[in-house]
Amino acid sequence: MNAQEQRVVQNPKGQPTSLIGAWRARIQSGELGLIPVLIGLVVIWVVFQSINGHFLTGRNLSNLVLQIATIGMLGVGETFILLLGEIDLSIAAVSGVAAGVLVQLSVAGVNAWLAILAAVLTGALIGLFQGWWVTYIGVPSFIVTLAGSLGYQGILLAMLGQEGTVPISDKFLLSIASSYLPAWLGWALAVVAVAGVAWSVTRTRRDRTLRGLDLGSGTSAGLRIALTAVVSAIVVLVLNSYRGVPVMGLILLVFVVFFGFVLQSTQFGRHVYALGGNAEASRRAGIPVRTIRMAVFTLASVMGAIGGILGASRLGSASPASGGGNLLMDSIAAAVIGGTSLFGGRGSVYNALAGALVIGSVENGMDLLSAPSSTKYMIEGGILLIAVTIDTLTRRRRQRAGK
Amino acid sequence: MQSMARPAADAKPVLRVEHLRKSFGAVQALSDVSLDVYPGEVVALVGDNGAGKSTTIKIISGVETPDEGEIFVDGQRAHIDSPAAAERYGIQTVYQDLALCDNLDIVSNLFLGREITRPLVPPMLRLLNKSAMEEKAKPVLDSLGIRLPALSTPVAGLSGGQRQTVAVARAVLWGSKVVLLDEPTAALGVAQTRQVLNLILRLKAKGLGVIVISHNMHDVFEVADRITVLRLGRTAGVFEKTAVTPEHVVAVMTGATAEVSGA
Numbered sequence: 015m016n017a018q019e020q021r022v023v024q025n026p027k028g029q030p031t032s033l034i035g036a037w038r039a040r041i042q043s044g045e046l047g048l049i050p051v052l053i054g055l056v057v058i059w060v061v062f063q064s065i066n067g068h069f070l071t072g073r074n075l076s077n078l079v080l081q082i083a084t085i086g087m088l089g090v091g092e093t094f095i096l097l098l099g100e101i102d103l104s105i106a107a108v109s110g111v112a113a114g115v116l117v118q119l120s121v122a123g124v125n126a127w128l129a130i131l132a133a134v135l136t137g138a139l140i141g142l143f144q145g146w147w148v149t150y151i152g153v154p155s156f157i158v159t160l161a162g163s164l165g166y167q168g169i170l171l172a173m174l175g176q177e178g179t180v181p182i183s184d185k186f187l188l189s190i191a192s193s194y195l196p197a198w199l200g201w202a203l204a205v206v207a208v209a210g211v212a213w214s215v216t217r218t219r220r221d222r223t224l225r226g227l228d229l230g231s232g233t234s235a236g237l238r239i240a241l242t243a244v245v246s247a248i249v250v251l252v253l254n255s256y257r258g259v260p261v262m263g264l265i266l267l268v269f270v271v272f273f274g275f276v277l278q279s280t281q282f283g284r285h286v287y288a289l290g291g292n293a294e295a296s297r298r299a300g301i302p303v304r305t306i307r308m309a310v311f312t313l314a315s316v317m318g319a320i321g322g323i324l325g326a327s328r329l330g331s332a333s334p335a336s337g338g339g340n341l342l343m344d345s346i347a348a349a350v351i352g353g354t355s356l357f358g359g360r361g362s363v364y365n366a367l368a369g370a371l372v373i374g375s376v377e378n379g380m381d382l383l384s385a386p387s388s389t390k391y392m393i394e395g396g397i398l399l400i401a402v403t404i405d406t407l408t409r410r411r412r413q414r415a416g417k
Numbered sequence: 418m419q420s421m422a423r424p425a426a427d428a429k430p431v432l433r434v435e436h437l438r439k440s441f442g443a444v445q446a447l448s449d450v451s452l453d454v455y456p457g458e459v460v461a462l463v464g465d466n467g468a469g470k471s472t473t474i475k476i477i478s479g480v481e482t483p484d485e486g487e488i489f490v491d492g493q494r495a496h497i498d499s500p501a502a503a504e505r506y507g508i509q510t511v512y513q514d515l516a517l518c519d520n521l522d523i524v525s526n527l528f529l530g531r532e533i534t535r536p537l538v539p540p541m542l543r544l545l546n547k548s549a550m551e552e553k554a555k556p557v558l559d560s561l562g563i564r565l566p567a568l569s570t571p572v573a574g575l576s577g578g579q580r581q582t583v584a585v586a587r588a589v590l591w592g593s594k595v596v597l598l599d600e601p602t603a604a605l606g607v608a609q610t611r612q613v614l615n616l617i618l619r620l621k622a623k624g625l626g627v628i629v630i631s632h633n634m635h636d637v638f639e640v641a642d643r644i645t646v647l648r649l650g651r652t653a654g655v656f657e658k659t660a661v662t663p664e665h666v667v668a669v670m671t672g673a674t675a676e677v678s679g680a
Contacts, residue, residue: 218548225552228567281534281543284521288529291518298516299530300501359520 050404051352051368054397058372062379069379072255079253079263080191082374084109084325086266088345089352089366090273091317094310096349097277097290099358100155104144105345107166108315109322110337112137114173116187116323117180117332126186130323137319138312140166145311149304155311163342171334179333182326190265191328194258203259204246211242262324266367269320273363286310290359321345340394344373347394351401372397429492431456431626432477432508432595437486439472446472447483448650454595454626459617461637462630464647465670470630473647474597477628478510479503490594509588510597515580519573523565524550526572527587557590561619578609585616595626602636614640634663646670 062069088105095102112133119129144162148155174180182188195203215235222229253259277283285306288296297303325341326332352369354361376397380390430453437450447469454460464470475481477488479500488495490506497503503510517526525532528550534543551568558565563582565575572580581601588596598617602610617640620627631637637644638658646654646669654669667673 221548222551225548227548227551227555276542279545280537281532281545282541284525284532284545285530287521288518288525291520292516294514295516295518295529298500298512301530359518 048353048365048368051365051372051401054351054401055368055372055375058375058379062375062382066379066382069382072252074378074382075252076194076256076260078371078374078378079260079266080328081378082348082370083191083260083262083266083328084321084341085344085348085373086367086370087269087317087321087324088341089348089370090269090363091314091321092345092349093352093354093361093363093366094273094277094286094317095155095314096354096356097286097358097361098307098310099290099293099356100148100307100311101346101356102144102155102159102311102314102318103342104140104159104162104166105314105318105321106337106342107163107170108137108140108318108337109325109341110170110332111140111166111173112319112322113326113332113336114170114180116326117182118173120182120184120187121180126184129184129187133323134316134319137315137317137322141312141315141318142308144315145308148311149307167338170332170336174332174334179331181331187327188330189327190324191260191262193261194253195261195264197254197258200250200254200259203264204243204250207246208239208243212239215239262328265324269317270363270367277362282306282309287359292359343398345370347398347401348373350405351397353401353405355405356402357405369401428455430454430489431491432628433489433492434473434477435487435489437473437476437483439476439481439483439486446650447476447486449652450486450647450650451652452628452645452655454628456594456626457621457624458642459621459627459629459640461641461644462628462647463632463634463637463644463666463670464653467649468647468670469650470647471599472650474510474599474628474630477503477508477595478597479508504591504593507594508597509591509593509595511581511584511588511599511601513599513603515584517572517580517584520571522571523568523575523583524554526583527554527590529587531591554586554590558586560623561586561589561616563616576609577605578612581605581609581613582616585613585620589620589623589625593625595628596620598627598629600630600632602631602633610636634666637666638663648672 059070068074088109091105092102095105115136116129116133119132120126124132140162144155144158147153147158215238219229219235250259253263277286285296285301288299288301289303289306293303322337326336329336348369349361349366350356350369351372352361352365352367354365354369373394376394377390380393433453435451437447439445439447450469450473452460452462452473462470462473472481476483476486477497479497479502482498488497490508495506497506497508500510518529521529524547532543533546533549533553535546537544554568563586565579565582572583575583585596585598585601601613601617605613614636617627617629621640621642629637629641641658644656644658644661644666645652646656646666648670649672653672654666656666
């Protein structure tokens with residue numbers, strides 16, 4: 015308790031004295047954010063690169079981006095659910111059903127965009143259904159989505175019928191996974207990203223100055239802009255060394271940035287965090303708890319459906335295996351490894367992106383080494399266990415720190 | 418029901434509760450509870466377990482509706498049938514569990530459910546105006562003499578007293594006339610209890626009516642102007658703090674003495 019008092023009192027202005035001090039305070043109170051997963055990612059990359067020199071090539075990293083697109087989309091959806099302290103075990107099966115809807119409609123000659131729309135709507139309906147069941151009937155999400163998962167796999171099998179695998183022939187649908195941005199466009203996007211971050215940082219600072227509020231350190235503002243510039247430059251440089259930025263990667267990034275914005279800067283996002291932090295307090299504060307819950311379940315299944323569309327485009331078909339296999343565990347793992355808490359209220363969609371990169375890198379690296387599935391499973395299991403352990407330990411630390 | 422001397426002869430109570438009666442099934446929780454609080458006054462509500470303190474607070478804060486009895490705010494009859502209605506009448510309750518979201522920072526908790534926003538292109542999404550919220554919170558915190566860490570600190574990182582302070586500040590921020598505090602010092606250490614008692618005195622100095630539920634006679638005698646004692650669901654006595662001893666209050670609470678001020 016004493017150490018705690020000292021930590022939070024800081025200096026009279028109430029501002030952490032320095033950037034390092036602020037980081038230390040965050041780490042001590044268990045706010046690790048992206049740090050552990052980024053360290054993990056660097057370690058994984060260094061290990062694979064030292065064993066196999068092909069790992070960090072433009073070609074392989076470009077392939078990695080395609081591999082994580084589906085996991086990343088599902089991970090973003092799962093992150094929203096986890097933020098509420100719930101779980102969605104059906105998100106992969108929903109992606110399979112969406113793939114089935116997309117492919118069957120496309121084969122029946124429906125316009126590609128309409129087929130996409132129908133697949134997304136299917137996801138939304140499933141999400142509404144599950145959300146309603148959890149929110150109004152009060153069945154735990156674990157059961158509702160587990161039952162759903164089985165049911166949707168059945169629906170997928172019924173949809174595909176005797177043929178089993180149904181290939182996509184529509185050029186546009188196939189091109190989603192096989193298109194790359196021209197080099198100049200990749201660079202233009204990097205510039206836009208940096209300009210966007212710089213604009214938002216300076217705008218906030220100007221607003222706070224006008225209102226006479228503490229600005230925080232200018233270094234950290236500058237650091238954010240510099241970091242965005244360096245990271246986007248490296249990413250574009252590496253991807254351009256092969257065929258350019260994959261369109262699928264761009265789609266994933268757009269969704270991550272958009273939902274990152276929704277969570278951090280909108281009232282809806284604030285309410286999602288509040289609900290995950292203390293549902294009873296949220297209810298008393300007049301937050302529309304049920305609406306938020308329904309919206310989040312719907313959103314997650316929509317993300318599942320979008321992930322399914324990307325997956326179908328990449329595989330060029332829908333099959334009984336769509337949305338099966340490791341996909342569910344990989345997407346939950348992506349969210350959790352990224353640092354989103356299973357206990358609700360903590361995490362962000364950027365974490366899901368980082369987690370998807372970790373999972374994708376391990377699978378990709380193991381494939382490069384042609385390691386057997388047995389090794390792959392064991393290593394992925396180990397990483398997941400470590401990630402959840404970090405979450406549990408920091409949570410315990412937070413509880414000691416608080417109160 | 419007669420009470421003793423009032424803060425000022427011509428002042429009107431900001432909140433007056435008359436002859437509340439409430440039963441839950443066969444259980445008669447309240448049979449006849451009356452109390453009042455004046456602007457700039459602290460009234461302690463004391464009583465043994467089961468005396469009806471919690472039910473009384475729940476009725477005033479709109480969580481329960483009484484079977485009989487009336488509530489007046491500023492002399493006007495008030496119809497409080499929901500927590501939202503209580504808030505509209507300027508009555509804010511700080512529950513014992515504080516109802517804070519540990520994962521959110523101080524400003525977010527102060528504005529929980531009442532965020533300052535501006536519309537975005539799709540009307541369902543509203544953009545948080547974080548600086549405006551912080552700007553609005555500062556003067557309220559300053560006027561209460563509250564010193565907290567940076568407002569972007571998550572509430573999980575605060576001490577018990579600081580958490581209580583955030584919960585009280587939230588009540589004040591929403592322009593309340595009456596603040597109900599349920600056992601505000603129950604879980605606190607000595608220094609933190611001190612902080613919270615000082616805060617109660619500042620609420621009083623701001624001209625708010627404050628009702629404090631407490632078990633702790635020491636705290637009660639330190640901050641309260643008047644003490645309302647409940648026993649077995651009825652008001653058993655109302656005392657000026659200066660005209661009574663803790664022993665006597667305890668005696669009335671437990672029924673060890675005849676009811677005094679004519680409930």
